Amino acid sequence: MMLTALGKGGKFTVLGIWFFFTIFPIYWMALTSIKPKREVNDLYYFPNEGATLESYRILFRDYAFGIFLRNSLIVSLVASFIVIGLGLLGAYALARYEFSGKPQVMLGFLTTQMIPGLISLAPLYLLMQKLGLINSLIGLTLCYVGGMVPFATMMLRGFIQRIPPELDEAALIDGCNRFTALFRVVTPVALPGIAATFIFSFVQCWNELFLAMILIDSEGSKTFPVAMRSFIGGYWIEWGGLSAAVMVGIIPTVIIFGLMSKFMISGLSAGIVKG
Amino acid sequence: MTATMHQPTRKRAASTTRMLKALAFLAPAAIMILIFVFYPVIRTVLLGFQSFKLYDQSNIGYNGLENFRKLLEDPNFSRILTNTFLWVFVSVFFQFTIGFSLALLLKKKFKIIGLYQGLIFIPWALSGFLMGLVWKWIFDESFGVLNDALLKLGLIDSRIPWLSDARWAMAAVIIANIWYGVTFFVIMILAALQGVPKEMLEAAELDGANRFQTLFSVIIPYIRATLILIVLLRIMWITNFPDLIFGMTQGQPAGRTHILSSWLIEKLTLDADWGAASAVGLMIMVILFVFTLFYLMATRLEKDSGV
Numbered sequence: 001m002m003l004t005a006l007g008k009g010g011k012f013t014v015l016g017i018w019f020f021f022t023i024f025p026i027y028w029m030a031l032t033s034i035k036p037k038r039e040v041n042d043l044y045y046f047p048n049e050g051a052t053l054e055s056y057r058i059l060f061r062d063y064a065f066g067i068f069l070r071n072s073l074i075v076s077l078v079a080s081f082i083v084i085g086l087g088l089l090g091a092y093a094l095a096r097y098e099f100s101g102k103p104q105v106m107l108g109f110l111t112t113q114m115i116p117g118l119i120s121l122a123p124l125y126l127l128m129q130k131l132g133l134i135n136s137l138i139g140l141t142l143c144y145v146g147g148m149v150p151f152a153t154m155m156l157r158g159f160i161q162r163i164p165p166e167l168d169e170a171a172l173i174d175g176c177n178r179f180t181a182l183f184r185v186v187t188p189v190a191l192p193g194i195a196a197t198f199i200f201s202f203v204q205c206w207n208e209l210f211l212a213m214i215l216i217d218s219e220g221s222k223t224f225p226v227a228m229r230s231f232i233g234g235y236w237i238e239w240g241g242l243s244a245a246v247m248v249g250i251i252p253t254v255i256i257f258g259l260m261s262k263f264m265i266s267g268l269s270a271g272i273v274k275g
Numbered sequence: 276m277t278a279t280m281h282q283p284t285r286k287r288a289a290s291t292t293r294m295l296k297a298l299a300f301l302a303p304a305a306i307m308i309l310i311f312v313f314y315p316v317i318r319t320v321l322l323g324f325q326s327f328k329l330y331d332q333s334n335i336g337y338n339g340l341e342n343f344r345k346l347l348e349d350p351n352f353s354r355i356l357t358n359t360f361l362w363v364f365v366s367v368f369f370q371f372t373i374g375f376s377l378a379l380l381l382k383k384k385f386k387i388i389g390l391y392q393g394l395i396f397i398p399w400a401l402s403g404f405l406m407g408l409v410w411k412w413i414f415d416e417s418f419g420v421l422n423d424a425l426l427k428l429g430l431i432d433s434r435i436p437w438l439s440d441a442r443w444a445m446a447a448v449i450i451a452n453i454w455y456g457v458t459f460f461v462i463m464i465l466a467a468l469q470g471v472p473k474e475m476l477e478a479a480e481l482d483g484a485n486r487f488q489t490l491f492s493v494i495i496p497y498i499r500a501t502l503i504l505i506v507l508l509r510i511m512w513i514t515n516f517p518d519l520i521f522g523m524t525q526g527q528p529a530g531r532t533h534i535l536s537s538w539l540i541e542k543l544t545l546d547a548d549w550g551a552a553s554a555v556g557l558m559i560m561v562i563l564f565v566f567t568l569f570y571l572m573a574t575r576l577e578k579d580s581g582v
Contacts, residue, residue: 014376089303
């Protein structure tokens, strides 16, 4: 409003500048990734006829980036599905039941949002060591589920609360129990909210670096960010390969986000968010 | 007689079944949270007062405040605190201001608004670590595009050592962080703005309020509680966001671009000193806790803040 006082021209200038600032780093990485190897350090701003996908080929031929991507995909998808399952159950109880101790339970869920995830790194390593789940994608998935569940539960609760309770009451009269009412009646109606929560969880897991870095050390179990970390080891960085790798790493989240940004925007603001 | 005696028992029984049912639904999530969120907190508190070096596991044991003493004596400690402060407040200030302005501009629909929002919201979905690498490449002294563009535009005469000079490096990571975090504010504030009742805006217009007056006396007071809350959440989140620094500088040069949380990561990985890392973690928690208390007192957060 303050800025619309500038008039239409001013408004679109500001939006244009911000657009440029936002997109440029990604554009620059994309451009670097298709420059021929000997031109990587040359500062030109538009692709020329030498543009090549060589850097991408090297990534998958000389390094096991296919495996890293697969690992990341498995962990993020499985963790997010479990998170949605557990989150829906918990959210349903918090949205539909009145019981003594409920305020305390709610407070417990909210408190988790105040706890920095970083302090869990060492304890989770020690825990996974005891369970024999170091270097295991199962261990990593479990940790991600634990980290994402509180937030997902609160977010899903917000969506379920917006659905009129008469809907599941009708289902109960029609012979559903609470459990089947949740999955047959409430879930389909809450689907946009569930999609938003799922994407949020997927993006968080996909991008998570430090826990994966600590828990996973063996080449075959590395997730994408961990592989990137070892890829840049040492002082010398090969920017051609690196920029291609960055592009490969961000494409999945960009595609998912692009497809679902409408859900995301309403979803994120519905359950005030951590990330 | 029997009926009146029965009534309370039945009521209590009903409320117990209801509670048991609710707990059954809640149990799986609650168990995961207890194991993976609350247990680690307790373990960290213990670790913070222990000597625990990963590569010297024969010498594990309680050592009182030794970890904290060593941290406080670190020559970089006061710099790290200052950096943390700058990192959080400069970033949040610009993220908020830019985010608020963009949200106001995006409130009224225009033709390609969907596409525009989709594109400028992209940073939110990207890995902080990977984007740290991207910004490192942009800020590179010799081959970075920023120095090249500034030279070509005639804004500087010689290349700026963005990431090897500690002062510039701190500015560089904060610029990258502003880039990264504006999206969050746009999304949240846009949602809050859409919640302002149209009648209130119309009434303000009828009363002859101009745009500034409407903004400051109608819109901001209406969404004040939400604003206070998202700023607080963001401060906490950014304090614990070392990913970008980890990708860009890893605390270099000479540990002078560390913030508390990136220092924690260094203690954890490079030094493998988990006692020290946990002690840093505890410091962060205590600082955030105290800050939150003051923040809430200062802003007198209303109860109905839209959580």
